[in-house]
Structure formats: C-alpha cells, structure tokens
Amino acid sequence: MENFDLTLIDWSRAQFALTALYHWLFVPLTLGITFILAIMETIYYKTGDPEWKKITKFWMTLFGINFAIGVATGIILEFEFGTNWSNYSWFVGDIFGAPLAIEGIMAFFMESTFIAIMFFGWNKVSKGFHLTATWLTAIGSNLSALWILVANGWMQNPVGMQFNPDTARNEMVDFFEVLFNPAAVNKFLHTIFSSYILAAIFVVGISAWFLLKKKEILFAKRSIVVAAIFGLIFSVMTIFTGDESAREISKSQPMKFASMEGLYHGTTNAPLVAFGILKDAPTIENPEKKDFAFKVEIPGMLSYMANLKFDSFVPGIYDLVHGNVDQGIISYSEKINRGLVARNTLSEYKLALKGNDAVLIDSLRSNFENKEWMEGYFNYFGYSYFSNPHDIIPNVPITFYSFHIMVILGGYFMALFIIVLFFVMKDTLAGKRWLLWIALWTMPLGYLASESGWIIAEMGRQPWVIQDLMPTMTAVSNIDSNSVIITFWLFFAVFTALLIAEIKIMLKQIKIGPNEGGH
Amino acid sequence: MFETLDYSILQHYWYAINALLGALLVFLLFVQGGQTLIYTVAKSELEKKMLINTLGRKWEFTFTTLVTFGGAFFASFPLFYSTSFGGAYWVWMIILFAFIVQAVSYQYRSKPNNFLGQKTYELFLIFNGVIATVFLGTAVATFFTGSGFHIDDMNRTFWDSPFRGLELALDFTRYATFINLSLGLAVFFLSRVLANLYFLNTIDHLEINQRAHKSLFNNAIPFLVFFLFFLVNILLIDGFAVNPDTKEVFMEPNKYLHNLLQMPIVLILFLLGVVMVLMGILRAYFVPKKCSSKGIWISGIGTVFTVFGLLLIAGYNNTAYYPSYSDLQSSITIFNSSSSKYTLVAMSYVSLMVPFVLAYIVYAWRAVNNKKIDAAEMNEESHTY
Structure with a gap:
C-alpha cells in the first residue's frame, strides 16, 4: 500500500460512519410514518370521524420531533463529501453531485414546503388541501431518498460514465443509466420498504403501550390496524427486493456477497448459512482452517439466490483473491498489475501533455478510447493502490453478522405483524399482554435491523469508496487528522445530546397522549 | 434544447443558477437575523413565542436553499466544492454546526421534558443567527479577495493555513x-x-411592531456602513482576471469595477437591487402605516438582485470566482471547475423545474401566512413552537 495517513483515513471513516448511523436512526421513521399519516388522514377525510383526526395529529407530533433531528443530522452528510472526502468529490462530482442537486430541487423543497402546511395548516387551508400536503410530504421525503440512493447505488456499481484522461475524472455519459442502475433501483426499493416496516413497528409498539396501560383503547387499536397491515405488506415486499438486491450484489460486488455469507471457498450447490457462529478465518498459511464454530445451512440456497440455479457456482473470498482459472476469475494480484498499467498510462499521458508531444499524446490517448483496453486495464485502476491482495477483503465478521441479524429480524417482524393482525381480527389483542410487551420491545430491534442493512452496504464494500475504481484511502481530504478527531468528538457530543433530548421529548409526548393535542 | 448550447454558455448558465440560489439564500437569512432579535424585539414570553413561531414557519426554506446551493455547486462545479469545503474545513464545519443546532431548536424549544432547557434552544437559535450570517457573508467576500491554497495536477487541494479558512476572518495583518x-x-x-x-409583515401586535420599527433603523445604519465599506473596497482593489485565450489568471486593477461597467445589465440589476433594498427600508420606516407590510418584499427582492449582481461580477467576464492569492494559477474559474457538458445539459433540464418549485412555494407561503400571527392564535393553535 502506498503512503497514506492512516490515522486521517480511519478518523474520517469513523466520522462519516458516526454521522450516517445517527442520521439513519431518524430517516426510516420519516420515510414510513409520513405514509402512515397520509393513510390515517385519508380515512379522516373520507369518514369525517374526529377520532381519526386525533390519531393523525398524535402521530404527526411524534413525526415532527423525529423529523427535526433527522434534518439536523442530515445536513452534515451532504457537505461532508466536500469537507472530508474532497478528493472523492472532485473525482466523481460530475456524476455523484447531480442526484444530490436534484434531491434538493425536486424533493427537499417539496417536503419542507408541504410539511409547514401539514403542521400549521389545519385551521388555515381546506381539508382536501391539507390532505394533499400530507401526501406530498410523504412523497417528497421518499423522493429525497430516491436521489440519495441513486447516488449511493452508483458508488456500489458505477455505471453510465466514461473516464476522461484530460480532466482525469469520470464523467457522466448516460443519465438514465445512472438513474436506472440496477444497484440503485434495488437499493431504493429495499431501503424504503424496510423503512416502512420500521415505521410500522414504531406505531404498533407505542400503541401496544397504550393498550398495556389501558388508555386510549380506540386510538391504539385503530393505529395498530393501519400500521400492522402496512408493515405486513411491506415485509413481503422487502423480502422480494432483498432477494433481488442479493442477486445484484452477487454480480457487481461478489466479494461483499461472499463476506455476507462467510464463504471462503467457492462451490457449486453453495449452501446458505441460515444461522452461524464464525470462528477464526482461514489464512493463507492455513486455508482449510474451520471457518464456523456452528452453522445451520440450507443446501444449494446460496447458489439459487445468486443465479436462480441450485447447481451454479458461487465464488468464495479466496476464489476472488487468488483467482479461479476454471471459473474464469482473475486474481487480485493480476488486477493490481492491470490497474498499475492503467495508472502508469495516465501518468505518461499527463507528462506527454506537459511536454506537448503530439504523437505520444495521440497514442496514449487511444488507449482510453479503446473499449477492450478500458475493460481489460482501466476497470482495475483502483487496484493499483494496493500491494497486498488481502487488503482488499472487507471485515468478514461484521458483514456476516450484520447480514444475518437483518435477515433474521426481517423474518421475525413479518411473523409479528401476522400474529398481531390475527388477534386484531379476533378482537382479543388488548388481552394478550405478552404480545403487547413483545410488540413494545420490538421497537429497538427495528432500528437494529435497519442500521445493520447500512453496515452491510457500506462495510461490505470496503476498501472501496467506488467499487473497483477508487479506494476509500485515496478519497479523503488533505486535512490534519487532529481536526477530524476534534470534529468527530464534537459530532458525537452534539448528536448524542440531541438524541437524548429527542427521546425524552418523545416519551413525554407519548405519556401526554393524543387527547392533549400533542402539547 | 440545451444540447445545442455551447459549453461556455452552459457554464455561465449554471454559474448564474448557483448565484441565484446564493442570492435567495441571503434573502432567506432573514430567518437567522430574526433569531438574533428574539430578546430585543420581544420583551415577554408571549411576544418571544410569536417571533419564534413566525420565523419557525420559514426556517426550512433557508435550510433547504442552503442544501440545494451545496448540491447544485457540487453537481455543476465540483472542483469548487472539493476545494472550498475540503480546504476551508473549519469555516464550513462551524457553519454546519450552527445549522445542526438550529434544525431542532424550533421543534424542541417549548416541548416539555426537552433535556437541554428552553433557554439553550433559544441560544442555539441566536448562535445560528450570528454564525450563519457573519460566516456566510465573510465566505462570499473571499470570492473577491481570494484564499490561500493550491491545487496539484491531480486536482487535489492543499490549503496554506492550518486555521483552515478561519484565517480569512481573523488574520488582521492582511487588509x-x-x-x-x-x-x-x-x-x-x-x-x-x-x-x-418580516415581523412587520406577519405579526399583528402593537409593541412588537413598534420595537421592530425602531430596530429596523438601528440595524439599517450599520448595514449601510459595512456594505459601503465593502463595495468601495472591491471596486478599488485589483481583481483576479482570466486571460480568455490562455486561461492564465492575472491581477487586473479595478477588475470588479470594470466588470460592472462592461456588463451593463448586471450594473442595472445591481443598482436596482440596492435602490430597492433602501426603498423598502425607508418607506417602512418613514411611512409605516401604509408601507411597513410591503417592506420585506421590496427589500427582499432588492437583496436578491444585489447579491445576484455581486456574484455575477465575481465570476463572469473572465474572472476567477474562487481565487487563490498564494498561487494565482490554482484559482478557480467557471471554465476549469465545471462538470462535463453532458452533466450540465442533463442538469439544465432539471433546472426547468425551478419555476414550478417557486410557484408552489409561493402558494404554500401565502396559504400559511394569509393571516397575521396574533396573541390569540398562539393560545388556540395546537401546533406551536
């Protein structure tokens, strides 16, 4: 590895992880509860029943408390690309900046304009206009997620661009390829649907508390019906989009896919580890070391997940690192060599430009216009920054456990919604105190599952900031690490204080209940 | 449509869009200005509540405009984004912290059990009000006076000062x-x-209106003094000019004065803006009964014109808009910092949505502000800050 300031890189990553994880504590609830609010208000609009207005206003108050801190933690993420990842920003601003700008123009304004009407417009605009504003707030916040996830999807699977040797950066050549990037589409759908589950868990959990306290029974029951149906529908949708996502990852990020399953040695009929405890990872010296202390497998399922064929081959971590001739997989060492060829060619091109050597300029430039050369060499540009192929493996235990926590909890949430709805239909839910307690304590699990999803997405693709093109270590700004350490702790202190405030305010509002109008 | 335009026209178009967003942002900073007045224009709890509530219905516009401004600059001029944000690290971090604490303060201030106490959230609002305005204004001035950085041939930025941008406001050895x-x-x-x-426009309360009227004058005087000092100076200093053929950056005496004179439309816009700002203030002050409500619109639109004009003279007419005084050739121009033509074209189509966005903002603004805030509403309305 070349000389990089590892302290700076680690703290910059830590800061981004801290701010992103904090931000993600609040976003999924916003994405989902805005639709739940819109549904509740629609029922109020249709029936005119004031109880539904009371229900809507109560959840709206909780949404407002959550939304404020979501906005507070969100602003830093956009600007952090510039402040802490300026080399990345310059390198890909041509592509990555566009979705962020569109988010601002299209989505964020819609959200922030109509949210004001939603909160303050009850006595100022007509019922119909207010309802429209509530729906537009929901649509605006989800559109906002669309553009952010398009940007993130591009980092996972860079498409729709071409390298320009004159500017030494990637430039967009097909906007729609970026927008409809399979990684982005799957990521968007999987992320918003799973966020809807979290919002449903939130509403069911708090409503369960009211039932346990034998307060606001009608309010609680109605809230549970809306949220549990909503949650169940999107649990099913989340499974479908998760399945699609896994297939997409197996193609564009096979190393992440292998890490998610702790699969060191590739095989046909690869089994899916339904549950497992990792042991020490196999090493180069001892590649056959036992990798699991314990595991429950579903035979052939991983192959099916990746290729829809039970007998297909799924490459393991070592197939990718060392190559697999039979499967036509190039080793990382070879990719490093090819990346070096691409990087040296770019350096020579830059020198030729300075020297004004027209013949050399033309001959070097032709490489960048040659599709085969670009695919054979330039596509591995990012590998040139590594010297040890083992540095290109993500943290397997974190990726593996995050994935399994997410999937297991996803299954559990669906079961919970079914059981809750079953007792709702029998009208015996209020008496099932054990189930109400479970529903209440499922709330933190919803957050755990949601954060785990992001940990897989972001930790699983390390050491890349843009898959295969740009290693994370080359993306950082040239700042002294002390500045980043200071801002890290400032963020930690401020966000933690605000989180405590948010939770305390929310608990108080829940205790006050819906009758007080939220204040 | 946009595909047929010349690359240079697209670069100018996008610079103008960013300048317009910057100008709108400065206008919308009235929210921040108002936050610094909550202890002077209001004397009682109820009056303070009224001020905070009238501002609280608009703070998100300022916030969103800032975010969009950042996103639009990122997309259209990524080298500026990476250089300024990655370089002047501490300036931007302090600005961002000021906005982080603002975002929660409206919602949390008056809620029971809010952990930090009402006073803390009010201090957050004041902190945001002072920092956002002073720092953003100071940062914009560096478009004319420059910063100390250099950019290598891989476009990586190296900032000269360890103070990371704070030196631009604190190094008093430089004029x-x-x-x-x-x-x-x-x-x-x-x-x-x-x-x-804005208070005069949206609040129906005699004491508040009287104090706002007085405060209007007390703030207009220092505004004029500082603005004139800035204006006279930038018209007199050497500016960062770009040779259109070689793209070489060089110092040109009275460059910004030349830019104003060589771009008559910008000159007219700028002068019109200044006149409107003054007119809005003077009419509201001297003819308060008739004109106090309209002042925000006259001075507000004037602010947009003035700042838009200022930003155009910083970047148009072959001028480096984010110059480096320590390495002239590292200075950022609209030519060397922009996205590719394809991206600018794609983004230009997106920009066609801006009028629709403005239209629904105006509609929503009127719907929420159709009646002035009064004491009764503070007690009746279920959702107040």
Missing part, C-alpha cells in the same frame, strides 16, 4: 480580512433589517 469581515457584518445587519420587515 483583505477587513473587507471579508465587512461583508460578513453587512449580511448580519441586513438579515436583521429584513427580519424586522
């Missing part, structure tokens, strides 16, 4: 620091002027 700070303070006082006009 440019005074110019920078003068714009920062001008924006601060302007935001308070606009806030008073």
Whole structure:
C-alpha cells in the first residue's frame, strides 16, 4: 500500500460512519410514518370521524420531533463529501453531485414546503388541501431518498460514465443509466420498504403501550390496524427486493456477497448459512482452517439466490483473491498489475501533455478510447493502490453478522405483524399482554435491523469508496487528522445530546397522549 | 434544447443558477437575523413565542436553499466544492454546526421534558443567527479577495493555513480580512433589517411592531456602513482576471469595477437591487402605516438582485470566482471547475423545474401566512413552537 495517513483515513471513516448511523436512526421513521399519516388522514377525510383526526395529529407530533433531528443530522452528510472526502468529490462530482442537486430541487423543497402546511395548516387551508400536503410530504421525503440512493447505488456499481484522461475524472455519459442502475433501483426499493416496516413497528409498539396501560383503547387499536397491515405488506415486499438486491450484489460486488455469507471457498450447490457462529478465518498459511464454530445451512440456497440455479457456482473470498482459472476469475494480484498499467498510462499521458508531444499524446490517448483496453486495464485502476491482495477483503465478521441479524429480524417482524393482525381480527389483542410487551420491545430491534442493512452496504464494500475504481484511502481530504478527531468528538457530543433530548421529548409526548393535542 | 448550447454558455448558465440560489439564500437569512432579535424585539414570553413561531414557519426554506446551493455547486462545479469545503474545513464545519443546532431548536424549544432547557434552544437559535450570517457573508467576500491554497495536477487541494479558512476572518495583518469581515457584518445587519420587515409583515401586535420599527433603523445604519465599506473596497482593489485565450489568471486593477461597467445589465440589476433594498427600508420606516407590510418584499427582492449582481461580477467576464492569492494559477474559474457538458445539459433540464418549485412555494407561503400571527392564535393553535 502506498503512503497514506492512516490515522486521517480511519478518523474520517469513523466520522462519516458516526454521522450516517445517527442520521439513519431518524430517516426510516420519516420515510414510513409520513405514509402512515397520509393513510390515517385519508380515512379522516373520507369518514369525517374526529377520532381519526386525533390519531393523525398524535402521530404527526411524534413525526415532527423525529423529523427535526433527522434534518439536523442530515445536513452534515451532504457537505461532508466536500469537507472530508474532497478528493472523492472532485473525482466523481460530475456524476455523484447531480442526484444530490436534484434531491434538493425536486424533493427537499417539496417536503419542507408541504410539511409547514401539514403542521400549521389545519385551521388555515381546506381539508382536501391539507390532505394533499400530507401526501406530498410523504412523497417528497421518499423522493429525497430516491436521489440519495441513486447516488449511493452508483458508488456500489458505477455505471453510465466514461473516464476522461484530460480532466482525469469520470464523467457522466448516460443519465438514465445512472438513474436506472440496477444497484440503485434495488437499493431504493429495499431501503424504503424496510423503512416502512420500521415505521410500522414504531406505531404498533407505542400503541401496544397504550393498550398495556389501558388508555386510549380506540386510538391504539385503530393505529395498530393501519400500521400492522402496512408493515405486513411491506415485509413481503422487502423480502422480494432483498432477494433481488442479493442477486445484484452477487454480480457487481461478489466479494461483499461472499463476506455476507462467510464463504471462503467457492462451490457449486453453495449452501446458505441460515444461522452461524464464525470462528477464526482461514489464512493463507492455513486455508482449510474451520471457518464456523456452528452453522445451520440450507443446501444449494446460496447458489439459487445468486443465479436462480441450485447447481451454479458461487465464488468464495479466496476464489476472488487468488483467482479461479476454471471459473474464469482473475486474481487480485493480476488486477493490481492491470490497474498499475492503467495508472502508469495516465501518468505518461499527463507528462506527454506537459511536454506537448503530439504523437505520444495521440497514442496514449487511444488507449482510453479503446473499449477492450478500458475493460481489460482501466476497470482495475483502483487496484493499483494496493500491494497486498488481502487488503482488499472487507471485515468478514461484521458483514456476516450484520447480514444475518437483518435477515433474521426481517423474518421475525413479518411473523409479528401476522400474529398481531390475527388477534386484531379476533378482537382479543388488548388481552394478550405478552404480545403487547413483545410488540413494545420490538421497537429497538427495528432500528437494529435497519442500521445493520447500512453496515452491510457500506462495510461490505470496503476498501472501496467506488467499487473497483477508487479506494476509500485515496478519497479523503488533505486535512490534519487532529481536526477530524476534534470534529468527530464534537459530532458525537452534539448528536448524542440531541438524541437524548429527542427521546425524552418523545416519551413525554407519548405519556401526554393524543387527547392533549400533542402539547 | 440545451444540447445545442455551447459549453461556455452552459457554464455561465449554471454559474448564474448557483448565484441565484446564493442570492435567495441571503434573502432567506432573514430567518437567522430574526433569531438574533428574539430578546430585543420581544420583551415577554408571549411576544418571544410569536417571533419564534413566525420565523419557525420559514426556517426550512433557508435550510433547504442552503442544501440545494451545496448540491447544485457540487453537481455543476465540483472542483469548487472539493476545494472550498475540503480546504476551508473549519469555516464550513462551524457553519454546519450552527445549522445542526438550529434544525431542532424550533421543534424542541417549548416541548416539555426537552433535556437541554428552553433557554439553550433559544441560544442555539441566536448562535445560528450570528454564525450563519457573519460566516456566510465573510465566505462570499473571499470570492473577491481570494484564499490561500493550491491545487496539484491531480486536482487535489492543499490549503496554506492550518486555521483552515478561519484565517480569512481573523488574520488582521492582511487588509483583505477587513473587507471579508465587512461583508460578513453587512449580511448580519441586513438579515436583521429584513427580519424586522418580516415581523412587520406577519405579526399583528402593537409593541412588537413598534420595537421592530425602531430596530429596523438601528440595524439599517450599520448595514449601510459595512456594505459601503465593502463595495468601495472591491471596486478599488485589483481583481483576479482570466486571460480568455490562455486561461492564465492575472491581477487586473479595478477588475470588479470594470466588470460592472462592461456588463451593463448586471450594473442595472445591481443598482436596482440596492435602490430597492433602501426603498423598502425607508418607506417602512418613514411611512409605516401604509408601507411597513410591503417592506420585506421590496427589500427582499432588492437583496436578491444585489447579491445576484455581486456574484455575477465575481465570476463572469473572465474572472476567477474562487481565487487563490498564494498561487494565482490554482484559482478557480467557471471554465476549469465545471462538470462535463453532458452533466450540465442533463442538469439544465432539471433546472426547468425551478419555476414550478417557486410557484408552489409561493402558494404554500401565502396559504400559511394569509393571516397575521396574533396573541390569540398562539393560545388556540395546537401546533406551536
């Protein structure tokens, strides 16, 4: 590895992880509860029943408390690309900046304009206009997620661009390829649907508390019906989009896919580890070391997940690192060599430009216009920054456990919604105190599952900031690490204080209940 | 449609869009200005509540405009984004912290059990009000006076000072620091002027209106002093010019004065803006019964014109808009910092949505502000800050 300031890189990553994880504590609830609010208000609009207005206003108050801190933690993420990842920003601003700008123009304004009407417009605009504003707030916040996830999807699977040797950066050549990037589409759908589950868990959990306290029974029951149906529908949708996502990852990020399953040695009929405890990872010296202390497998399922064929081959971590001739997989060492060829060619091109050597300029430039050369060499540009192929493996235990926590909890949430709805239909839910307690304590699990999803997405693709093109270590700004350490702790202190405030305010509002109008 | 346009026209178009967003942002900083007045224009709890509530219905516009401004610059001029944000690290971090604490303060201030206490959230609002206006104004001044950085041939930025941008407001050995700070303070006082006009427009309360009227004058005077100091200075200093053929950056005496004179439309726009700002203030002050409500719109639109004009003279007419005084050739121009033509074209289509966005903002603004805030509403309305 070349000389990089590892302290700076680690703290910059830590800061981004801290701010992103904090931000993600609040976003999924916003994405989902805005639709739940819109549904509740629609029922109020249709029936005119004031109880539904009371229900809507109560959840709206909780949404407002959550939304404020979501906005507070969100602003830093956009600007952090510039402040802490300026080399990345310059390198890909041509592509990555566009979705962020569109988010601002299209989505964020819609959200922030109509949210004001939603909160303050009850006595100022007509019922119909207010309802429209509530729906537009929901649509605006989800559109906002669309553009952010398009940007993130591009980092996972860079498409729709071409390298320009004159500017030494990637430039967009097909906007729609970026927008409809399979990684982005799957990521968007999987992320918003799973966020809807979290919002449903939130509403069911708090409503369960009211039932346990034998307060606001009608309010609680109605809230549970809306949220549990909503949650169940999107649990099913989340499974479908998760399945699609896994297939997409197996193609564009096979190393992440292998890490998610702790699969060191590739095989046909690869089994899916339904549950497992990792042991020490196999090493180069001892590649056959036992990798699991314990595991429950579903035979052939991983192959099916990746290729829809039970007998297909799924490459393991070592197939990718060392190559697999039979499967036509190039080793990382070879990719490093090819990346070096691409990087040296770019350096020579830059020198030729300075020297004004027209013949050399033309001959070097032709490489960048040659599709085969670009695919054979330039596509591995990012590998040139590594010297040890083992540095290109993500943290397997974190990726593996995050994935399994997410999937297991996803299954559990669906079961919970079914059981809750079953007792709702029998009208015996209020008496099932054990189930109400479970529903209440499922709330933190919803957050755990949601954060785990992001940990897989972001930790699983390390050491890349843009898959295969740009290693994370080359993306950082040239700042002294002390500045980043200071801002890290400032963020930690401020966000933690605000989180405590948010939770305390929310608990108080829940205790006050819906009758007080939220204040 | 946009595909047929020349690359240079697209670069100018996008610079203008960013300048317009910047200009709108300065106007919307009235929210920040208002936050610094909550202890002076209001004397009782109820009056303070009224001020915070009328501002609280608009704070998200300012916030969103800032985010969009950042996103639009990222997309259209990524080298500026990476250089300024990655370089002037501490300036941007302090600005961002000021916005982080603002975002929660409206919602949390008056809620029971809010952990930090009402006073803390009010101090957050004041902190945001001072920092956002002074720092953003000072940062914009560096478009004229420059910063110390160089960019290598892989476009990586190296900032000269370990103070990471703070030196531009604190290094008093350089005369440019005074110019920078003068714009920062001008924006601060302007935001308070606009806030008073906004209070007069949206609040129906005699004492508040009287104090806002007085405060309008008290802030207009320092605004004018600092703004004139800034303006005279930038018209007199050497500016960062770009040779259109070689793209070489060089110092040109009175460059910004030349830019104004060589771009008559910008000159007219700028002068019109200044006149409107003054007119809004003077009419609201001297003919309060008839004109106090309209002041925010006249001075507000004037602010947009003035700042738009200022930003155009910083970047148009072959001028480096984010110059480096320590390495002239590292200076950022609209030519060397922009995205590719394809991206600018794609983004230009997106920009066609802006009028629709403005239209629904105006519609929603009117719907929420159709009736002035009064004491009764503070007690009746279920959702207040």
